Amino acid sequence: MPQALFVKKVDGKPGEVYYPLQLNSVPKPKPGPDELLIQLHAAALNHRDFFIRQHLYPGISFTHPLLADGSGTVVEIGNPTTNSPSSSSSSSYLGKRVILYPASGWSSSPSAPEDPSKFTTLGAAALSPIGTAQDYVAVPASQIELAPPHLSPAEAAALPLVGLTAWRALVTKALDGDVSRAVAGRNILVTGIGGGVALCALQFGVALGCNVFVTSSSASKLSRAVTSLGAKGGVSYRDSDWDKQLAAQLPRDRPYLDAVIDGAGGDIIAKTVRLVRHGGVVVVYGMTVSPRMDWLMSAVMRNIELRGTTMGSRDEFRDMVAFVREHRIRPVVSRVVKGLDNIEGIDGLFEDMRDGKQFGKLVIEISSPPDEEGGAKL
Incomplete structure (x- = not known):
């Protein structure tokens, strides 16, 4: 059964508490209309996640998986809706490696989210059920970009939020x-x-x-x-x-x-x-x-x-990924640990962040791409 990583609520004041990590079995998502089911290969930490564990970040959810950054392969496509602008292109993503826009609720405005009350970063967020610390995630087709082919799964996962x-x-x-x-x-x-x-x-x-x-x-x-x-x-x-x-x-x-x-x-x-x-x-x-x-x-x-400034719009994300692809930029990865069930190793990544040891991104390897030896076959 698929698994997902959450923060577990315990008693404590903001800044003094440190929520433990908890791995739960979850149902495999079913992509809805104009959604894609992605088998995640890697997910990356951000300082936001460290703040969440200390309850120093607003809008925390204990029932939505952690982490905003992720890369994976599209393994299933939901039924298109009539006249949907994304329905004609969704099928082209099947079997392709993709990265997720690490937020929702900000389309194209260059100044700020169109409706700030609806904008959120993904991962343990009350306003969005999506988090990348899990085996599978279903997301709207409009929220992904093809992963630049020169990037490894870990590098692709390291790019979205910081990039x-x-x-x-x-x-x-x-x-x-x-x-x-x-x-x-x-x-x-x-x-x-x-x-x-x-x-x-x-x-x-x-x-x-x-x-x-x-x-x-x-x-x-x-x-x-x-x-x-x-x-x-x-x-x-x-x-x-x-x-x-x-x-x-x-x-x-x-x-x-x-x-x-x-x-x-x-x-x-x-x-x-x-x-x-x-x-x-x-x-x-x-x-x-x-x-x-x-x-x-x-x-x-x-x-x-x-x-x-904070984060960025969906349009800016598209432009950033295109720039990375054109210039073959590789995000710097500091350290990778294998497995969502490796709680001790993942806690070690958080310790690297706490102590400022990292030079680059801290990444969890979740699975291998289906075309790689040992990768999942669906």
């Missing part, structure tokens, strides 16, 4: 949706390299021709970003003068930052205000340091814009 978040932060927000603006060699700072969003932002920026600089507390992570992923330079944010160190690394013919892509908050404005050009942009997609950050009058006087 979408990074794409929106860099392209939609920092470059105003115009990728041609990057050709001139814009200088971009990406903070906290090692996390999935930061790594994707680095990879996208390099592919677009930007000069990308990074921060981290780890010398080895900084080195990998420069030697393996194309960063132009990097500094440790533990150094009190990291802003001065970064200034010394900027090109002489463009000695300023055009944009900052940040997931930490805290004192990021104070540290970068003199580095960001007049009219530049600071894009914040998270605040891991604290839920508040300072905004300085000196930033106002330089006409610097602060832009908040």
Whole structure:
């Protein structure tokens, strides 16, 4: 019988509780009209999942499976509805590897979800029954993209949420949706390299021709970003003068930052205000340091814009996946454990996230593709 991974409710206050993982047997889903049944091969963790286990994320469900990121193979197609725009193309997905849009309720608006009250990220979410920590999932055909063929199942599962978040932060927000603006060699700072969003932002920026600089507390992570992923330079944010160190690394013919892509908050404005050009942009997609950050009058006087961003639309997801396919970008996978029933191993992935050990995504291998040796046969 198929299985799915949930968080188990126990008593405790938000921030003090740590919900245990629970594996349950579940009925095999039956795809409804214009839905696809996907046998999942891999699913990936995000910081959101760690926050859920601490009850530090809104709208938690204990009856819907965990995780937003997943890749798998379409094994069954639901009956099409009359005149459905997706019915004619659904059959073409049968037997194909796909990745899931990791949210629902945001179609195409470049500014924000069309109806914020209906938008949700997938996985242990009250507003959606879909989660990728399970053997099979049924989803609308409109919610998937073909997996880029150069990606392994684990790499494909590592892409959706962090890739979408990074794409929106860099392209939609920092470059105003115009990728041609990057050709001139814009200088971009990406903070906290090692996390999935930061790594994707680095990879996208390099592919677009930007000069990308990074921060981290780890010398080895900084080195990998420069030697393996194309960063132009990097500094440790533990150094009190990291802003001065970064200034010394900027090109002489463009000695300023055009944009900052940040997931930490805290004192990021104070540290970068003199580095960001007049009219530049600071894009914040998270605040891991604290839920508040300072905004300085000196930033106002330089006409610097602060832009908040989270996740992205279905249209942005399509564009991001196409970019990954075109440029053969491979999401960085930090570690993979095998099996939904490997609770100890999965808990170990959460510990990596808690301790900041990961460089890239943390992935659960669920099954092998049907065409691979040992893969499931249906």
